[in-house]
Amino acid sequence: MRQSHIFTKTRREAPKDEVAKNAQLLIRAGFIHKEMAGVYSYLPLGLRTLNKIVGIIREEMNAIGGQEVHLTALQDKALWEKTGRWNDAVVDDWFKTTFKSGAEVGLGFTHEEPLTALMKNHIRSFRDLPQAVYQFQTKFRNEKRAKSGILRGREFLMKDLYSFNVDEKTHNEYYERATDAYIRIFDRLGIGAQTYRTFASGGSFSKYSHEFQTVCEAGEDTIYLNEAKKVAVNKEVLNDEVLGNLGLKRDELIEKNGVEVGNIFTLGTKYSEPLGLVYKDADGISKPVIMGCYGIGPGRAMGTIVEIHADEKGLVWPEAVAPFAVHLIALFDEKGTVKKAADELYERLVKKGVEVLYDDRDCGAGEKFGDSDLVGIPRRYIISEKTLAVDAAGGGSIEVKDRATGKVEMKAIKSL
């Protein structure tokens, strides 16, 4: 894409009320726009990155048999009353509104209730199980405070998968498959090294739930991690009994801040019982379906990637989630030689399927380099009179710079 065609401009300063590093940088680089506290719009570069993250998660959810759906934000009060979660004393971050009739309606902060109710139309016997159903859907949470940028939004995209099984054994097997998928996802997003499977509080059906916590200063959670074993315990469940259960010793643990980039939870029959999601087993006996839920916020993951990888010059994207793979920067000369060579190189790369952002703007080298550092595309190709003079007989060269390491090398244009 030609940079002259992108409407966003970079900014020297983020809005004064923005305190989170991820949002400050993403706003300055033109990836997101702050509508209100905790409410962010995605601009072209930001949407490209978000979609890359969504694409990776979707592939991994499909690989574990997930079937994609899209439920609604508007939520039926009657359904949530059946599980007791309509009550503001139970769930304190509802947004609620009213139909013209005066009837109350909620904005979904999660989707156990509507999906469980929906599945009643499709699950009758053990032959209809197992199932795994997921969506990418906008959630609304009426957070009291929203100061962490896109790490904690009042409106945010969420991937939520729900599993439906006949019994605990098959549920547990699926839970482990989902765990493995989550580990692959965070690896592919470039935060695997910093992300720990973390024991957190469970429920009636399982002692623990599991969070995936990325160690990061901006994290709102406190975790205790064992680096060698690559596991952690959330502060909320840290006690001697739990440590004993898990075979961990207190003095081997390090306290860190973590961002909860994912969580998986055994729901058991918590929703299937009150909502009547049952199946008939081989003997014709009616039993409640065993459920699990598995969440990742793609926006929160994006914010975490920023927090982990950005440096003092700006964003630094791992290749798999970068809005473009290559930032082609042309330092134009008056004769038009550089423009001609850069245009040709750009067209050639695009034809080969390389995602290139081509800085074809009429502005100085300093502005181009500064913007490029801020935007954080992994590889920078610089083309100028100077680089074209290197191996000129062979068609000239470009300077290739790695955004993360700063490593620079010259490459013949022909070789690309």
Add this chain to the structure above:
Amino acid sequence: MRQSHIFTKTRREAPKDEVAKNAQLLIRAGFIHKEMAGVYSYLPLGLRTLNKIVGIIREEMNAIGGQEVHLTALQDKALWEKTGRWNDAVVDDWFKTTFKSGAEVGLGFTHEEPLTALMKNHIRSFRDLPQAVYQFQTKFRNEKRAKSGILRGREFLMKDLYSFNVDEKTHNEYYERATDAYIRIFDRLGIGAQTYRTFASGGSFSKYSHEFQTVCEAGEDTIYLNEAKKVAVNKEVLNDEVLGNLGLKRDELIEKNGVEVGNIFTLGTKYSEPLGLVYKDADGISKPVIMGCYGIGPGRAMGTIVEIHADEKGLVWPEAVAPFAVHLIALFDEKGTVKKAADELYERLVKKGVEVLYDDRDCGAGEKFGDSDLVGIPRRYIISEKTLAVDAAGGGSIEVKDRATGKVEMKAIKSL
């Protein structure tokens, strides 16, 4: 995809309170689920079709220079007060809710205000124009009545593009390009023949706006169309002066119901003036940006396709929007010969990139054919002992049936 892996089941009956043909059929076929009146979730088959529609619209928006963004549902009251549209007497279909602080916040029914405000960060001079920005975003409209299925939802996906130009001349040129893109979109969606560019009421900046009305019994609008000229006039602006302007004669017009599948509108400075979106022209003089807006509801388009093409047996999808191109139906024999041949054919088609739904379920031919008619995939491949016996020496045959025309032919499996 193997049909045995899809969790949705077809139904003989739609919910009793569902009166719209589009929703009745889509619910029965397992494409959508009714959460509440005017509030529908998309299930795997429905989401595939919706995504095909979105993909076509996206391609055409990109082709006219559209840059994709994703704004938020939550809307800042202060912004909408500046244009006078926060007032419920002016806009009567707001959903509004409140933050924990008690401050009111709206759910976007459209996005002129936030996008105009956002563009102030990025447009300064005439050099920053023109721009065209679009999104696929969920809109919320507090409709009093919602009885038309996915033709009129209280929560629905919308593609809205906004154009930003320096003057009326360049705006008008872009408006014509967008019109051409809309015509291409409705052609590609398979409703081009029934869709008329329709003159409707304009605003201070242009005499008319344009709707794209698809002639259809279920349509809520009344239009008067001239078939030969392929134009129509919305009842709301039908008078002798308008007919004179457009060179139409009353006795050449036919009254029809129409579904407004798209609309394009010259906004002029209606939003740029109150919100202060200005640019400096070549002489350094500050001028308000000239805007246009261009909407299509992918869900409404999907409902319209259903209304137009479905028959008494069920859905009939044009190929470009069908959830799958081929419905492979295997009528298994006891020896397993059909299963083996069907599995092989399925794997081969998938490898070739054909989108196949493979009915590998253990159920009778009647159920398979009935479901297939209901689901409406364009081409049906039937494989059975009988078809395998045709040209058995050459590897057997399948029966190919066209869903729309009912035309049947035998084809050698090898030839596929």
